[in-house]
Amino acid sequence: MxxxxxxxxxxxxxxxxxxxxxxxxxxxxxxxxxxxxxxxxxxxxxxxxxxxxxxxxxxxxxxxxxxxxxxxxxxxxxxxxARQKPITIEHGKGLSPSYLAFRRDEFDADGEKAFNVGAITGLLQTPGYADALRSAAPTNIQGDEQAQRAADERRSRQQLLEGDNPLHLHVIMGEALLRQLVGGREVMIEQLEHLLTTGQRDHVTIQVVPFERGAWATSPAVLLYFPDDEPPMAYLEHAGGGETVEESHDVQGLADTFDYVAEHTALPEDASADLIGSVLNELRMDEQQPN
Known part of the structure; x- marks a missing residue:
């Protein structure tokens, strides 16, 4: 046992x-x-x-x-x-206990809603974008072995969006994440292309809050939804790691905030895709400009 x-x-x-x-x-x-x-x-x-x-x-x-x-x-x-067996995070060595607990919960979930504030969610990151994020925080990764392990973990996590019963993902991100040149233009062109392609899947919804809508969220948060009437939970990310939230009142408050932003602040899905495409075209044109 x-x-x-x-x-x-x-x-x-x-x-x-x-x-x-x-x-x-x-x-x-x-x-x-x-x-x-x-x-x-x-x-x-x-x-x-x-x-x-x-x-x-x-x-x-x-x-x-x-x-x-x-x-x-x-x-x-x-x-x-409770009969379930805990899953093993194959590439979890060196990751924080709070993140590993989140990943196990995410594995059980059938739906996820996420506020992306500081970076695009790892579920949607390209390798180049993820590498650029790690380069910006060298204290988080030490050596090629850990870098490879982090890349393997990201790929493993992204498998949740594949298969016959994929995770249903709904992401809200600010326009700033589309325009910040993480890794440079080539990396961002690839990243935005990936968002457009992945966003076409029936189980993936991507919404963008444009600059003119003003403030909308203060910190990154993830809501997980489970089958069989299991209550939802939340995961709050911060510089020191993360924190699980399971109190129904607190989780419902985050869920209400997400739903409000999705309905009243963020662009609809099609308009969000148009904005991503517009920023992508700007980057392509800038890349073609002679130095």
Whole structure:
């Protein structure tokens, strides 16, 4: 049995901990373990989201917690959902724990919405664009081996957009990302061509906020949506790494913000493609100009 945390085991553990704490009196993990003659680590690992005990153990706990039929039904659903095995990030060596956790959650997701503020999302980056970003932050990559590992990780992540059941991606980015010469004109020409090509896929939506629309977002954020009625979650990126947000109120606030920007601030998908194409044509013309 894997002792590694997963989102779904975490939801099961959180529910079981809430049921235990709801019992009148102070029902500690130690008291429960002694009363049911099971090990205390079994309970602690369960509540920490690091294990999925056999159903008879769960059933005994539910009885001890005086769970209602509605709670039993919910726990049963969570227990079944927690059957998944954690995926392995093939090229994850050297990556932060918060990013690895995000990648595992992203692997489970069937939909993603992303605010792109400082850079185009890695899901849509060309190799040249990604290399230029890493060159601008040399402290993040040390040596050819790590550079190659980062490139392999990007390609692996981009496979989420391929196959018979691809990730549905909706990205909102500012016009500045189209015009900033990351890596130079040739690199940006290739990057913008890639955005136009990828944006034609049915499961990819790209919207652009033009300069004249003013302020629209303050920091990069990703919303992940899951199948089987799993609640969505968010991932906030910052200079020190990233932070997972799972509180429903906070996630809903980010989702409402994204939907508002998509509907009222960003250009529609077709108009966004026209703007990307316009910037691309400007870059091509500049490239043809004699020095």
């Amino acid at each position: 894997s002792a590694e945390w997963t989102r779904r085991k975490g939801r099961l553990g959180k529910k079981m901990a809430a049921l235990r704490e709801r019992v009148p009196g102070k029902l500690t993990q130690a008291v429960v373990a002694k009363r049911l003659k099971i090990s205390e680590p079994t309970i602690s690992r369960l509540e920490a989201g690091k294990s999925r005990p056999p159903w008879p153990t769960i059933a005994s706990l539910l009885m001890a917690y005086q769970a209602s039929p509605e709670d039993e039904a919910e726990v049963s659903r969570l227990w079944e959902a």
